[in-house]
Amino acid sequence: xxxxxxxxxxxxxxxxxxxxxxxxxxxxxxxxxxxxxxxxxxxxxxxxxxxxxxxxxxxxxxxxxxxxxxxxxxxxxxxxxxxxxxxxxxxxxxxxxxxxxxxxxxxxxxxxxxxxxxxxxxxxxxxxxxxxxxxxxxxxxxxxxxxxxxxxxxxxxxxxxxxxxxxxxxxxxxxxxxxxxxxxxxxxxxxxxxxxxxxxxxxxxxxxxxxxxxxxxxxxxxxxxxxxxxxxxxxxxxxxxxxxxxxxxxxxxxxxxxxxxxxxxxxxxxxxxxxxxxxxxxxxxxxxxxxxxxxxxxxxxxxxxxxxxxxxxxxxxxxxxxxxxxxxxxxxxxxxxxxxxxxxxxxxxx
Amino acid sequence: xxxxxxxxxxxxxxxxxxxxxxxxxxxxxxxxxxxxxxxxxxxxxxxxxxxxxxxxxxxxxxxxxxxxxxxxxxxxxxxxxxxxxxxxxxxxxxxxxxxxxxxxxxxxxxxxxxxxxxxxxxxxxxxxxxxxxxxxxxxxxxxxxxxxxxxxxxxxxxxxxxxxxxxxxxxxxxxxxxxxxxxxxxxxxxxxxxxxxxxxxxxxxxxxxxxxxxxxxxxxxxxxxxxxxxxxxxxxxxxxxxxxxxxxxxxxxxxxxxxxxxxxxxxxxxxxxxxxxxxxxxxxxxxxx
Numbered sequence: 342x343x344x345x346x347x348x349x350x351x352x353x354x355x356x357x358x359x360x361x362x363x364x365x366x367x368x369x370x371x372x373x374x375x376x377x378x379x380x381x382x383x384x385x386x387x388x389x390x391x392x393x394x395x396x397x398x399x400x401x402x403x404x405x406x407x408x409x410x411x412x413x414x415x416x417x418x419x420x421x422x423x424x425x426x427x428x429x430x431x432x433x434x435x436x437x438x439x440x441x442x443x444x445x446x447x448x449x450x451x452x453x454x455x456x457x458x459x460x461x462x463x464x465x466x467x468x469x470x471x472x473x474x475x476x477x478x479x480x481x482x483x484x485x486x487x488x489x490x491x492x493x494x495x496x497x498x499x500x501x502x503x504x505x506x507x508x509x510x511x512x513x514x515x516x517x518x519x520x521x522x523x524x525x526x527x528x529x530x531x532x533x534x535x536x537x538x539x540x541x542x543x544x545x546x547x548x549x550x551x552x553x554x555x556x557x558x559x560x561x562x563x564x565x566x567x568x569x570x571x572x573x574x575x576x577x578x579x580x581x582x583x584x585x586x587x588x589x590x591x592x593x594x595x596x597x598x599x600x601x602x603x604x605x606x607x608x609x610x611x612x613x614x615x616x617x618x619x620x621x622x623x624x625x626x627x628x629x630x631x632x633x634x635x636x637x638x639x640x641x642x643x644x645x646x647x648x649x650x651x652x653x654x655x656x657x658x659x660x661x662x663x664x665x666x667x668x669x670x671x672x673x674x675x676x677x678x679x680x681x682x683x684x685x686x687x688x689x690x691x
Numbered sequence: 692x693x694x695x696x697x698x699x700x701x702x703x704x705x706x707x708x709x710x711x712x713x714x715x716x717x718x719x720x721x722x723x724x725x726x727x728x729x730x731x732x733x734x735x736x737x738x739x740x741x742x743x744x745x746x747x748x749x750x751x752x753x754x755x756x757x758x759x760x761x762x763x764x765x766x767x768x769x770x771x772x773x774x775x776x777x778x779x780x781x782x783x784x785x786x787x788x789x790x791x792x793x794x795x796x797x798x799x800x801x802x803x804x805x806x807x808x809x810x811x812x813x814x815x816x817x818x819x820x821x822x823x824x825x826x827x828x829x830x831x832x833x834x835x836x837x838x839x840x841x842x843x844x845x846x847x848x849x850x851x852x853x854x855x856x857x858x859x860x861x862x863x864x865x866x867x868x869x870x871x872x873x874x875x876x877x878x879x880x881x882x883x884x885x886x887x888x889x890x891x892x893x894x895x896x897x898x899x900x901x902x903x904x905x906x907x908x909x910x911x912x913x914x915x916x917x918x919x920x921x922x923x924x925x926x927x928x929x930x931x932x933x934x935x936x937x938x939x940x941x942x943x944x945x946x947x948x949x950x951x952x953x954x955x956x957x958x959x960x961x962x963x964x965x966x967x968x969x970x971x972x973x974x975x976x977x978x979x980x
Binding site for chain 2: 599650
């Protein structure tokens with residue numbers, strides 16, 4: 342199959358309805374005045390005109406609560422809890438969330454491979470969709486370089502003039518496109534349209550940070566002590582919303598749950614948050630990261646410093662969810678820009 | 692960075708969260724709140740193949756209660772079993788203390804980097820321990836004693852709050868009687884008894900009194916954070932460089948595999964990159980230890 346194909350908007354929903362045969366389809370759906378990723382029965386439930394969903398699609402490849410093992414106490418035995426994972430299609434994922442998937446991949450595919458993640462992820466077919474206009478003041482996708490497709494998908498949809506241009510990126514992508522006569526080859530004229538659309542985006546999408554990412558990294562290397570952190574820490578209410586909605590937050594806790602018979606049970610992993618006050622506290626009472634200042638700083642450092650050192654990858658996707666959801670109106674772009682300003686002032690001796 | 696994935700790809704990876712079963716062969720009461728558990732894997736093959744380095748740790752499961760990390764307190768030179776010394780601190784450790792000989796538990800590991808044993812060859816080794824902090828050092832001490840010719844002089848400074856809080860009391864005597872090993876015991880002021888023959892004072896103070904020489908030496912220390920803090924001051928005064936000081940860090944750990952994010956300090960995962968670090972490495976961390 343060609344690397345670029347296209348489908349007219351008229352045929353598009355027909356094709357979406359055909360995806361069922363590749364597994365359950367999870368897609369953006371309207372929920373009150375916002376959107377969520379949910380299973381859809383057919384294309385009528387799909388709403389691609391959305392800014393980022395409440396939760397990122399990580400809930401499908403890294404569920405909020407996931408059983409790792411089942412056990413019984415008498416007779417004492419352990420067994421793999423999950424033998425069966427289902428094929429599914431994750432549909433209509435923005436490029437910021439695709440960056441989130443790529444980040445998670447790096448973490449869970451690092452040795453030792455995480456079996457639960459890999460089993461889910463390997464059964465997922467990802468259909469991305471390109472944003473054509475900036476979503477809101479909270480996003481920082483341009484500075485993070487995620488306003489344009491940079492991989493992490495099986496196919497990518499870009500809407501142009503009554504059609505979707507489709508970029509094919511994998512065998513899985515090919516599988517969901519094959520056998521539909523209405524999916525056509527892209528002409529050179531279509532490719533030219535795509536190029537000019539991307540050029541146009543450069544004008545419309547403006548960088549949110551006042552400096553380049555390399556400067557951001559330098560700033561984080563230098564400013565672990567700063568009034569900016571004190572301010573953020575003072576405002577933080579420690580609710581953990583920011584980490585829950587983050588497409589790259591993956592910290593978890595492991596807990597056992599016994600059945601009522603007190604003999605059989607499951608060992609789960611649950612999403613956890615570095616913003617909770619017991620996150621780094623050990624049984625003896627020692628807290629290795631006390632206070633909201635250090636916990637908020639930690640969250641930012643896990644996006645703009647540590648993963649660069651460890652994986653050579655920024656773990657902020659620029660989706661803006663943390664800022665959108667923050668009850669204390671802590672804004673990521675503002676925090677980063679305040680740090681850059683402070684660093685520039687320090688550098689020139691103000 | 693694009694990736695091409697094949698549908699329904701290969702074999703599912705091994706379940707890294709699945710523990711092995713082990714039976715408790717022996718329980719020794721070290722102190723009022725510390726017990727040492729001797730564990731033997733149920734699987735005979737595993738009993739032979741399970742190898743580890745001093746300083747590594749395992750995840751200890753009590754199903755229905757949970758899982759916690761503990762250092763291996765036994766020496767890999769003693770084959771066929773492993774030992775963990777566990778202080779009653781929280782929910783899981785309470786459940787472990789309630790176990791009896793013959794009970795079956797879950798063990799996975801070993802995890803972590805362990806002590807750089809090979810780099811210690813031909814060096815004087817100075818062990819500085821406090822309380823339950825002797826557990827990881829004990830693994831290395833027996834390893835060193837069992838391979839005595841590989842190492843130079845051994846100095847051990849060990850202290851606890853009171854005489855009753857000293858762990859491995861029988862073994863302390865054996866170490867004392869080993870040629871080339873100099874053991875100094877101390878208890879905090881007020882923790883002594885009339886017939887106490889050891890020192891009285893905090894570990895850093897006694898370490899200063901023992902006054903080991905930094906020449907061709909490595910210090911391995913483990914204990915409560917407050918002790919470590921002052922041991923470092925003392926060692927600095929005695930001209931030990933931060934490369935010569937090795938410690939094993941305590942942190943909230945959950946998975947032991949570098950995934951769950953709990954034990955993260957800077958870009959380091961204590962469970963995977965540690966728990967053993969030189970003080971020179973620790974000085975580079977961007978968070979407090």
